[in-house]
Amino acid sequence: MIRTKLCELLDIEYPIIQGGMAWVATGELAAAVSEAGGLGIIGAGNAPANIVREEIQKVKKITDKPFGVNVMLLSPHVDQVMEVVVEEEVAVVTTGAGNPGKYIKDLKAIGAKVIPVVASVALAKRMSRFDVDAVIAEGNEAGGHIGQLTTMALIPQIVDATDLPVVAAGGIADGRGLAAVLSLGAVGAQIGTRFVCATECIAHDNYKEAIIKAKDREAIVTARSTGHPVRNLKNKLTRKIEKMERENASKDKIEELGVGRLKRAVIDGDVDKGTVMAGQVAGMLTKEEPAVDIITDIVAVAEEVLEKSCGLINN
Structure with a gap:
């Protein structure tokens, strides 16, 4: 079984975080991913706080396992969304498009793990000066808003630049990708596009x-x-x-x-x-399938790849 520091940090079975995609990452998907042993994430996007609360409560009705909310710091509703996250005692908060510093004290007061998304070494270093628990380093292979560096180039540089655990994102869809980023020094992977094709995802x-x-x-x-x-x-x-x-x-x-x-x-x-x-x-994906099957496949293939790599060294 692949178990890393990320599993211990977030109390999850596998080092897989589902991306917090606006409109796509609703409570249904987040709950399914968490139930399957990863960390499901609700994508708050620009949604008002009452909608985010509804999605959080939806997850709580389906699973008692940890889940998170991705908060876009440029949202016009960000202050109210953070209030809801604190009131609902969400276990993990990932953030994008800004600095979560002003919210960290309140989030830490409820025991939440704070994990900002970064796209450069400079931003990772900046985040390391705050009381965050890890960073998600996202390469430009990802869908949605992107930075300049590829995942292959970005991950090892951020791993070398900070003592924080680094979660890799961008261009990861299967166990080969998970094994690759673990080899680069990451403690896990955030995966988005493949989970769009989960049965539980509400996307059209x-x-x-x-x-x-x-x-x-x-x-x-x-x-x-x-x-x-x-x-x-x-x-x-x-x-x-x-x-x-x-x-x-x-x-x-x-x-x-x-x-x-x-x-x-x-x-x-x-x-x-x-x-x-x-x-x-996207060019790698061929079917819609339940979130549990996606995670099972990713983990099984990653274990096989890593075992073969060790075998090559031993031989």
Whole structure:
């Protein structure tokens, strides 16, 4: 059995965290992943606090195992969402798009583990000055908003730069990926795109089908000119954005075009004109399956890969 420092830190069976994807990572998915031995995460996104509370309570009705909430620090509702997280005594809080420093005291008071997402060595070092428990280092192979460095290059540099446990994210979908990032010094993996294709995920069937049908080069990056690049699957929307960028459209115009497009794809199923966020691993995925089967497969393959690697050394 693969058991790392992350398992002890979060009281989970396997070193796998499910990504906190807005609109996608609801209570149903988070509960299923936690029940299967990983750490399920609710993606708060820009949702108001009452919606986040509903999702938290949904998880509590399904499982008594640890789960977390991903809080976007740029959300207009972030203060109220953090209040709900504290009131509901959520075990783990991952954060993105900012510095969680102002909230750490209250989160620590309820015993929560605080794990910010970082995309650079500089940000990881900055987070190490706060009372956080680990960092999630996300390479640009990931779906959604991304940084510049690849997972392969980012993980060892952050491992070397900080004493905090490092969770790898971006470009990980199977046991080979988990084994690889463990070899790079990570204590576990955060996985997003593959869990979109979990049976328990509420994403529209069209969204899941788009990911399953995607080829290796279809998860592209758009909106680089805005300073907030996004990885998503090619469609009519991405082509329109690319055209706008070629014509030097303003940042505001491009960002205005993207408003509401993720919900349009995830909930409404419009995968032509909606934002189909997915990582480069989309080309590896072939089916929808229960979260427990996803985790079982990842762990089994990782164990096999690591055993073979040890065998190569011994031989």
